[in-house]
Each structure stands twice: as C-alpha cells, then as structure tokens.
Amino acid sequence: MSGLASPAPGFARQLTARPLVTVGLAVFVAIVAACFLLPALGVTEIGGMSVRSRLSPPGSEGYPFGADAFGRDLLARLLVAGRASLGIGLGVAVLSSALGIVIGLVAGFFRRLDTPLSRLIDAMMAFPDILLALSLVAIFGGSVGNVVLALSIVYTPRIARIVRASTLVIREMPYVEAARALGTRTPAIMLTHVLRNIVSPILVQATFIFAYAMLAEAGLSFLGVGVDPATPTWGIMVNEGRQYIDNAFFLILFPGLAIVFSVLSLQIVGDGLRDALDPRLAKET
C-alpha cells in the first residue's frame, strides 16, 4: 500500500534469514520458557532456607548453581526472579508503546497540538533515563506496577517521536486524502490508515525498549530504589550478592549473566525484526 508497509509475506523466513537472529530468538524463547514453565512443572523446587547449605558453590549436590546466603537454591530463585524481570520489561514495552502511539498520533495529526507536544517530548528526553526513573519510583513508591509506570513514562517519548514522524508522512498520502474525501472520520483514519502502516517501526522500537527496560530495572534494583525486595528480580539478586563479592562471586555472576543473555538476545531479535520489516532502516545499522 505504501512505503511504510506492515509485515511482508514470508516474514518468519526473513526474520530467521540471519543465523545470529535465529540464535538470539532461540535463546530468548528458552529463557522465557525456563522462567515460566519450569517452576510450574515443579522441575526445580523453590526450597526453604537451609543454614547448612548457605553459600554452597555451584555444582554442589542439589544446588547446580549454588546456594545464596540463606541456603536457598540459586537456580530456582533465578527462575522466579526472571518472571518479574521479564514481566517488567514486557509491561514497559507495551505501556510505553500504547502511550507513545496516542501522543504521537495526536501530535502528527493535529497541527495545533504538534508544537506543544513535540516540545514536551524534547523536554522529557532531556532527562537521563535512569535519573528520571529513579525520581519517579521515589515519588510513586517501589511496587512492580509503579516501576513499570515510571519506566514507561521514561520510554514513551521515544515511541511518540517515531509515531509522530511517520504520521506526518502518512497524513499527506493520497489514500488518506481519498478516505477523508469519502467522509471517513479522523479517529477511523488514524486507526485504519495511519496506525496500520506504522506497526513495523513501533514493533522494532518496542523490542529495544523491552531490553532497555530490563537493564534499567536491574539498575534501579541495584541502587536499592527498584521493586520491593520481597519480589526478587535479577537486579535485586545482584544487589544482595554484593555483600559476598569476595567469597561467593557466583551470587552476582549468575543473575548478571541472566540479564546479559536476555538483553543481548532481545537486541539481536530487534535488529533482525528491523531488517525483516523495513529494509530501508536496516541500512542505518
């Protein structure tokens, strides 16, 4: 229909054309499956605390990844914490996309609102991610929902900018003019003609935001201002492990690697998505 087309036929084949993207996708799916399926199937027992097993090194009997300072199985805890970390990342990607789409469409479609909204987006982007998130969490309080909300506010301007720029282009397309001439109402034009054509760049950006949000959440938890420690996340686990940095470095290493693998695989998938969905954008990377 236009240059900014939605997913092309053979999308899955294009996405997995690069072996690296296939590997990234496989790693990410494996991490998600391990975190959400294994505990449910009872493969790993969350297990209680055990003084005798505290700080057992990786490979000890019954503790393949070792045990933490309370003698809890590190692998089980990693899988449980992964649900919160991945859940927060996904939540932020979805919420910031939704907010960004609304703001971007309004700014791109209504000329009068464009300048004030664009300046507001500029001002929001002047605040560094982690510092703004830190202040927002401090103000809202450290529940999972509030961390998702705070990080969504931080990342919304990125989506809004992309949506606004694409809307400005599509608004002038002949088919939009035709729809308007036929009497289609503005909200319907925005949804059926504009939004459908900008799905690709939003999806790519949302994948990157998923990754950045996981890193940011880990950073916040590490600083002690993230989610309430009663809900473990990978960032909280690294922060807890800090006290034992000299004699049990694995307490930091494993949750750290879980973050690295998740974020890296998501970034690779995001890159692959960009190549598959919009070859013109691929040139820029």
Next chain:
Amino acid sequence: MSRYLTKRILGMFVVIFLVLSIAFVLVRLAPGDPASLMLGPDATPQEVDDLRARLGLDRPILVQYLTFLANAVQGDLGTSLFFNQPVTQVLAGRAEPSILLALFSLVVALVIATPIGIWAAYRRGTPGDQMSVTTAMLAASVPSFLTGLIFQRYLATDLGWFPVSGYGGPDASFATRLEHLVLPSITLGITNSALILRFTRASMLDILGEDYVRTARAKGMSERRVVLRHALKNAGIPIITVVGLTFALLVSGAVVTERVFNLPGMGNLAVGAVLRRDYPVVQGTLIVVAAIYVLVNLATDLLYLVVDKRVKY
C-alpha cells in the same frame, strides 16, 4: 544564520522552561503531603507545619510555581533538607568527579569505538564486521554495575592495581583522585562505546558509498588515504552528534557507576537524595542535568558549522 541561532536559542529556553515545570510537577505528584513524607512518620504536627511554611507549601499552588520559576531563573534551586545548604552549592561540590568521569569515559569509548567502527564499515559483511557489531551489542547489554563489580573484584581487590572505591578522601591530591577514576572510566567507557561504534560504522558506510570516494579510488589514491582523508572527515558530523549526546548523558548516566565505585558525584548524590527523600536535591539534580543536556545539544549543532562548511543555517 542569525535567524537560525535566535530560533534555536528561543527553542532551548522553551525546553528549559518545560524541564523546570516537569521537575516542579514531579515532586508534587507524590501522594500525601511532601513535608510529612520528607520528615517521616515520627515528626510532630508542629514540625510538619514549620517545614510546610519553610518550603512555601502553605501557599496557593500557582504562587508556589511562580516563586519556584523566579527563583530557578536566578539560580536558586532551594535548600537541601539533609545538608541544610543551597542545592546549587551541594551540586557544585559534587560536580568534579562527575564531569571528569564523563570526560575520561568518553575518551575510553572513542578510543575503543572509532577504529573498530571504521574497520567494520570498511570490511562490511565479513565475519569480522559481524563480530564487531555483535560485540558492540554485547557491550550495551552488560549492566555497568556487573562490569564494575567484576573489575572491582579482580583488578582492584585481587590484583591491587587500582583503588577499590571512593575518591581518595577530602585531602586527596589531584593525582590520587585521577587514580580513583581509572576503573570507573573504563567501566562506563565500555558500556558507551557500543553506541559510538554503531554510529561510526553507519556513517562510514554511507560515506564509503559516495561518488567522491569512488573518484578518489579511481585516481589511484591509496586506501589508507581514502579512508582517513576523505571518508573519516565527512563521517565526522554524525559522530559529533552522538559524542555530544553521549557526553550529556554520561554526566548523569553515571549514576550506577558512581554508586558501584562510591564516587562522590552528582549521580551518587541523587540516589542518596532519593533514599533520604531530600526532594529539593532530587529536583535540583534533574534540572541541572537536563539543562546540561540541552546546552550540549545546542553546542553540538553549532559545532557542525565549524566542521562542515556545507552546513548553512
């Protein structure tokens, strides 16, 4: 040119005005009364009332907002509840480590990223190129606290090559302070090299496909000269943009790194202020850092004029 400058500077003032407004609204978004939140549950009603009066919270919101704007324009960002000093003074005392850390980590990032980025673009599509791009993604995926903790554990604690943390104490010499910045700068530099590498590679790719590069090659110019004299010089503009943005973010984006190495910088101050509910400091840090970002952005745009004679505003 002067019209562009006027427009650009006016735009900057609008953004700074919005930044101030957002910072004002943020602190007032906190549920409940800010004064009782700051003082904690043990405060007596009298203490809460006194603080409300001191912060001007007992006045109408519009008056509070206008007073806040008027004070901020005059460089008064309020008084820290914890340090009992003007916020600007508290921030100024923490500026040195943050600015030096930003500068040094930018140097580290440039030293790592620029040569690899040029090389990767030149070898486009080869396994070496793909490896450098994937490595850049890896560098961007490792949380800086993990890199920092690994360096701290092995290079500082075990090998004793660098100080573990801190800034050398209040009477430390400049050399000692610099020594304390080595590991944090490398940590932050690695994380930020990823973005610069990708930008350098992308802009070099664009330039290497240009007609004048082909002409230079056709004239028999050596590849080394083509890349260094023609391509790199023209790839400079996008690289300047990303360096400018990275620098602005580094000044504050170093929050986590400063915390890992316990550097007394602005980022560390902000975290402490958040934990102590010292809202004037939180607000002040946000404003100062955002203002630096906006100013660096403007400076970057103006630098284009110097670097590229084709750019005319």
